Amino acid sequence: MDIPFSAWHDAIPRRRSIRDYAARAVETADLEAMRRVCAEFRPFASARSVLVADPTEDIFRGIPGGYGKVSGAPALVAFVGDMRSPDVQEAVGYTGEGIILEATALGLATCWVGGFFSPRRAAAIASVAPNERVLAVTPLGYPKEGSSLKERAMSRFGRNWQRRPLSELVSGLGETQWPGWVRAALEAARLAPSAMNRQPWRFRVDRDTITISADSILNPTMVVSKRLDCGIAMLHIEIGALTSGVRGRWELLKSPQVARFRVAVESR
Numbered sequence: 074m075d076i077p078f079s080a081w082h083d084a085i086p087r088r089r090s091i092r093d094y095a096a097r098a099v100e101t102a103d104l105e106a107m108r109r110v111c112a113e114f115r116p117f118a119s120a121r122s123v124l125v126a127d128p129t130e131d132i133f134r135g136i137p138g139g140y141g142k143v144s145g146a147p148a149l150v151a152f153v154g155d156m157r158s159p160d161v162q163e164a165v166g167y168t169g170e171g172i173i174l175e176a177t178a179l180g181l182a183t184c185w186v187g188g189f190f191s192p193r194r195a196a197a198i199a200s201v202a203p204n205e206r207v208l209a210v211t212p213l214g215y216p217k218e219g220s221s222l223k224e225r226a227m228s229r230f231g232r233n234w235q236r237r238p239l240s241e242l243v244s245g246l247g248e249t250q251w252p253g254w255v256r257a258a259l260e261a262a263r264l265a266p267s268a269m270n271r272q273p274w275r276f277r278v279d280r281d282t283i284t285i286s287a288d289s290i291l292n293p294t295m296v297v298s299k300r301l302d303c304g305i306a307m308l309h310i311e312i313g314a315l316t317s318g319v320r321g322r323w324e325l326l327k328s329p330q331v332a333r334f335r336v337a338v339e340s341r
């Protein structure tokens with residue numbers, strides 16, 4: 074499917090991680106819309122999204138009432154990767170963020186959860202194949218009344234709302250020489266969510282390209298791969314470029330680089 078870039082671009086600044094959910098089922102029309110986007114937004118062969126409309130088990134872990142604990146979610150989406158693919162992490166990040174932004178556009182609350190869930194239970198309810206793993210999940214639903222207080226408290230702890238300025242993230246072509254699409258793409262990428270809000274992405278701007286790298290040597294024991302975070306930023310870059318009339322193509326790269334976006338068509 075084509076990226077519905079206008080709706081997803083509007084969703085980017087509105088999205089916030091929500092961890093406490095009201096005990097209210099997701100409206101049928103919204104569930105249908107989510108089922109459709111999970112089936113149709115599959116830009117990579119190695120990543121897919123599985124909607125679980127009525128989870129029978131609580132798969133979320135974490136300290137009750139504290140960081141990482143999701144409670145009361147009436148539905149969830151599992152982000153599943155084919156572990157045989159070397160690009161699985163960025164593919165899951167890119168694909169999952171499309172699902173998250175579509176949910177946000179529909180008025181649903183979400184939260185990427187990469188660490189505080191049971192991968193074994195998630196794999197069982199999402200019926201994954203032996204070569205696949207659930208790399209992350211998101212609850213889907215409506216925020217519990219008063220939950221913004223908890224999120225606000227956690228925000229202070231985790232500084233969730235803060236993002237690094239572009240001056241700390243970007244190298245290459247000087248800011249005064251950036252075409253409009255580059256600024257739009259980087260502004261959108263800067264707002265992307267990342268595990269622990271670590272914002273591991275670094276961007277290099279050259280003529281007609283933006284290259285994403287991860288900020289430090291990738292540690293294979295880390296629960297959530299920085300390449301997954303960078304996959305999320307890839308989608309944001311593309312959405313920003315599309316809103317400026319620029320289509321591009323991705324080339325996936327070896328660590329610590331992640332991927333390069335190259336302008337293919339400029340329509341204005």
Ligand SMILES: Cc1cc2nc3c(=O)[nH]c(=O)nc-3n(C[C@H](O)[C@H](O)[C@H](O)COP(=O)(O)O)c2cc1C
Pocket residue numbers: 088089090092140141142184185186187188189190209231232233234265266267268269270297301302305
């Ligand atoms: C890949 C990924 C994994 C995450 N894992 C967790 C998690 O396990 N538990 C949790 O409470 N939040 C998790 N988060 C949410 C981040 O903490 C949150 O996105 C970040 O602090 C920025 O806040 P915001 O999403 O409200 O903008 C994760 C986010 C991403 C992108």
